[in-house]
Amino acid sequence: MKRRLEKSFIHEVYTLLKTAFSYAVEWDLIHKIPLPRDTPKVNIEERTIWAEKTMLAALQTIENPALHLAVHMSMILSLREGEILGLQPSDLDFDAADGRGTISVSKTMQRANKDALEKLDPNQVYHTFPDRREGSKSSLILKKPKTKKSNRILYMTKPLKAELLAWLEKLKQDEQNAPEKYSNCGQLFRLPDGLPIAPELLTKWYRLWRAEHPEFEQIVFHGLRHSSATYQLLQSDGDFKSVQGNTGHATASVLMDTYAHTQDKPRLELTEKIEANFYSQDLTPAAPQPRQNEKPVATKISGKEILEAIRLMDADERRELTRALFA
Known part of the structure; x- marks a missing residue:
């Protein structure tokens, strides 16, 4: 079966090849770059996201406990799907941050083709999980995250902390119910038999839930991370x-360009603020203020006006004026 390549993937390959051929030209290995001059165009469409009320309403309809916890963590902590499934119980510290609780993100789970896995730097892989099917062409691996910025400490909310504690208790119960069949994989997200929950299974659960709830706008699991950010x-x-x-992005610019989605509510509030302030501005010219340490301009008075003022004075004012003139 033929697989359709994503435009973004083609664009990345083009960029990589162009860089390599540029060095080849510089080193006189070839005369010119054997690539089209223009890079393949990539149509970037804004990803659909949920507003906060939709996120909370959707979360309250999820009955599958594993899916509920995964969606909750993505909504609150902006975690990637692989980062959620890559967590281990030792990554949780319920006493840290004055009892708030923290989550350490340092691993990610993904399924990798075995041919590609052989070429991968072994230092990047923490663990390769046993195949569940004989003859499988791919393996479930636990590896280092995409960038150093992806290694981060996140803070729990009280409801998320309570759900995590309940989930750990469920894991203990699962093991006690069938210890002879339980195979502890060491991951936080496990099946009732102790084996890891693979990304494709989590995606399947999410799609099944989404199909049962058409009242919510359809978004992919990664759209929860966009909504959260x-x-x-x-x-x-x-x-x-x-x-x-x-979010663990390498740079703030990636966050701004990719995840800073616009929503109607804040834009409406911004319009209301503009309306309240813009049209109510006072356009009356402000009275000029005297400059600091500047002497007031002298007022010119005619002699006739001085004599008229003296004539209107009473006896005490005239005596005071006389003393001032001869002082």
Whole structure:
């Protein structure tokens, strides 16, 4: 079966080849770059996201406990699917941050083709899980994350902390119920038999739930991360650095360009603020203020006006004026 290549993948390959051929030209290995002059165009469409009310409403309809926890973590912590499944119980510290609790993200789970896995740097792979099917052409692996920025510490919310504690208790019960059949894989997300929950299984559960709830706008699992990042940006008044610390992006520019989705509610609030302030501005020219240490301009008075003023004075004022003139 032929597989259709994504335009973004073609664009990445083109960029890589162009760089390699550029060095070849510079080193006089070839005369010119054997590639089209223009890079393949990539149509970038804004990913559909959910507003915060939709996220909470959707979360409350999920009955599968593993899926509920995974979706909850993606919505609150902006975690990638592989990062969620890559977590281990030792990554949770319920006493840290004055009892709030923290989650250490340092691994990611993914399925890799065995041919590609042989070419992968072994230092990048922490563990390769046993195949569940004989003759499988791919393996489930636990590896280092995409970038150093992906290694991060995240803070729990109280509801998420309670759900994590309940989930750990469920894992203990699963093992006690059938210890002879239980195979502890060491991951936080496990099946009732102790084996790891693979990304494709989590995706399957999510799609089944999505099909049962057409009232919510259809988004992919990764769209939850986009929704979370956008919500965090709104809640932090655009503090990109703080949100970047949560999402694990290498640079804030990636977060701004890819995850800073617009929503109608804040745009409407912005329009209301503009309406309230723009049209109510006072356009009355401000009175000129005297400059500091500047002497007031002398007022010119005619002699006739002085004599008239003296004539209108009473006896005490005239005596005071006389003393001032001869002082």
